[in-house]
Amino acid sequence: MSKTSFPAIGTTAQLLVTDPAAITEADTLLRAFLADLDLACSRFRDDSELSIVNRVGGGSDVDPVLFAALRVALRAAEDTDGLVDPTLGRSMIAIGYDRSFADVPPSSARRVRPVRPLAAWRKIVLEPRTRSVTLPRGVALDLGATAKAWAADVAANTIADRLGCGVLVNLGGDLAVAGPAPADGWRVRVTADHTISTGGQVVAVRSGGLATSSTTVRTWRRADAVLHHVLDPATGLPARRIWRYVSVAAPDCLTANTAATAALVLGHAAPDWLAERDLAARLVAADGTVTAIAGWPAATLSTREVA
Template sequence: MTLSRRRFLAISAVAAALPVAARGQSVHHWRGVALGADASITLAHPDAPRIVAMARAEIARLEDVFSLHTPGSALNRLNATGRLAAPPPELLECLSHCATLYRATDGMFDPTIQPLWVLYARHFAGKTNAALPDATVLKSVLEHVGFQKIRLDPNELRLKYGMALSLNGIAQGLIADKVAALLRAQGLTDVLVNTGEFAALGHAPDGQPWQIGLRSGDDLLPERAALRDAALASSAAQGISFDGEGRVGHILNPKNGLPAHKRWKLVTVTAPQAWLADGLSTAFCLMNRNRIAQTLQAFPQARIERLVV
């Protein structure tokens, strides 16, 4: 697969958001990886190293819930067996958010897309200029897609045979929210958290809103997004490509199994919570402008920050 444009955007946004120390405060900045994406925490506080260590531990704990790359994660155990007794509360919360987005987007946001994602990854592995998977194969895999087929119960989660979940379109945002909440509980009021999506508390040390740089492909956009007590997420239909030629993007339509139309090079959404911005930016890659506007009516505090054609 080609380099994730979304991951590259995260690097650029962090670089653009680095603040200048003000009012005698030193800025502590950590960079690492969360859910396979570049992550950072930027804050000004005399006890910053200890607080950042707490935040890193929280990220690791949540990866053990949501990550497809951690063999023993709750999500992987659910996918492997089709059932998960006593699911972690964070997983139940995330799936509740998924249900909200599934309804509001008329099924365009659907975490049961994982079997399709696996099909595409295997289909294009090691091939050059390959055609899309056969329509008959797509139809058979689509039988295992559909959020309404999940049994959601606080005591046990169940998937029908052949189903599997990917929370990559929402979990990064939810982790940003959780880390921001942890830092707020520590008494911090001015923090920028980046786990691939951004959650901003208060303002930068210079007293201004946090400034987030945006990229579309290789282009750094001239404007920046100003965040104060808000969240931001970006998605791109071609952010990851299944094929080496960069033709077949990673955001798949859960209704017909086809890759997202290339109408949008970048979709950036701001919202009160990062999980919401994350999920909407993913779903909007599959929608035209009118459908996006209709969906936003269900979330009056969310808005499109940038649509790049």
């Protein structure tokens, strides 16, 4: 087995392959795809296709990566009845997430004036034949809730198909696997911060996807409020911090991350929502209490996680 990692799309990309001879080509494929994704879908680049579409309210013959990512985002909105909404770009800017997270000022005395969402995702028009996009007036797209997870799925499957080996792609906590897994599965530590090698729970992943969404890792302060990047589409403000983080396993990373994000927005209603969809999940509450749903592996030690 071989692995590599590198900074990309505002996070850390991690790549593991079961065949050491494949790591160089796999790394090249992943880097190229993520570069295309960034140029197509970044909200923080003036020259990205997404920024252009947001500025002019749409476009025709848009980049195929953006068009595919937008179709995925609208499907996630439909599947969650708008809990995961791609039209929160203006709300994100209003709370201060208007640049790559590394450049967001950690604190400011200025109070947030939220932009109430328009709940307009149903009014976005996509024309596949011409790859045209039409946005409702006043709408700005933000694909942060879905594009990274979708990219993990695409990258893992593409590399496995091309190189014929087992592959794990982890994009900042959005993890997809493809091809033959190691005999005991891919050993993955599930925790709020993917850069920390302690805490959480180690699980074995053999297929599909695993995603974690958190209210505690990407945070900043405005006046007396601590903000995070998961917005409630009903208010345009960060979702109430009922859960420190939520991890979901699913047939693919996109489904897993969509559900984890929706769970943070749902708050106390999340366990029932996940159970109704038979999605295995691990929810860690603000006080550290752990709730396991729909067959998530039992913890070996405590049902409470230390902050």
